[in-house]
Amino acid sequence: MKRLLLALCLSGFASAQTTFPLPGQAAKYPLTTRITPAEAQAFARVLDVGLGKVEVQRLPGWRTKLAARAKAGDPLAQFMYARTYDLFTTGQGTPQDARVAMQWYTKAADQKFASAELFLFNVYEYSLLGQPKNPRLAARYLQRAYQHSGGSVRAEAALELARQTNPEREDFRLPGFQPSAKQTRAYLEEILKLEPKDTTALDWLMGIYLDSHDYSRALEMARRTDNSAMWVQMALVLADDHPGFPAQPKLAATFLKRRLAAVKNDKGEAESTLYLLMQLECEKKISRADYQNVFDPAVYQRYLTWRVGCRV
Secondary structure, three states: OHHHHHHOOOOOOOOOOOOEEEEEOOOOOOOOOOHHHHHHHHHHHHOOOOOOOOOOOOOOOHHHHHHHHOOOOOOOHHHHHHHHHOOOOHOOOOHHHHHHHHHHHHHHOOOHHHHHHHHHHHHHHHHHOOOOHHHHHHHHHHHHHHHHHHHHHHHHHHHHHHHOOOOOOOOOOOOOOOOHHHHHHHHHHHHHHHHHOOHHHHHHHHHHHHHOOHHHHHHHHHHHHHOHHHHHHHHHHHHHOOOOEEEHHHHHHHHHHOOOOOOOOHHHHHHHHHHHHHHHHHHHOOHHOOOHHOHHHHHHHHHHOOOOOOOO
């Protein structure tokens, strides 16, 4: 909800407009709203006043503001109106509130509003708003959200679809989904076209590429991710020759130095990363000059104790 409202706030449309395109919709399924960016921003502030709190006392006023537009069929107004009754996260929700919220979330979803459809997937998948789990409805809303969405909303739906088709999934799979490594990979690759910095997709795809020995693509993911643990995995690959993928030890050292900077406040992780750099030097794959700026003599002495006979 917060991401949706923020997207509307940043859409940059002229204030004289009376209708605004809803973000997150596929080009084939455009929707508009009469909620202005300023209103969306104000409502977002009510929902997030720090530490996930909600200014509950202001919600009745918003219900009054939104009711007419929601009843007139404005999909975002319906979604926001539902949110004013969705108080379970505040510990103040009641069964009656939940019924009203579900009624209006469903009305918004019935208009092919992808954000509402994705929300209802979560409701029925994870038993939110006091609703019982309903795998059939969860699958239906997830597929609808993917079909009707674009941009970041489609990326979010695609990630859920990747989880459903993941052959390594061990828990319950929604009806209609079959394990497929090819399909999972396709969803993840689509996510990165929509959201190039999505860390979950980057790291997941990198793992797939490493497992399939597609090291060139794994290297591309390693260069894009901010997950320093993945840099270590890539460095270990780069340290040795592989069929069609020659060793690149200096690049391995670069990844390890990046990892070292990321974990500098964790003594254990920093030392183990330095050990890997020292091991590369021990094996004469890099020189001391390649990591002199991070070399630590005290760690080196401990490394020599561990790696007896390797003086470099």
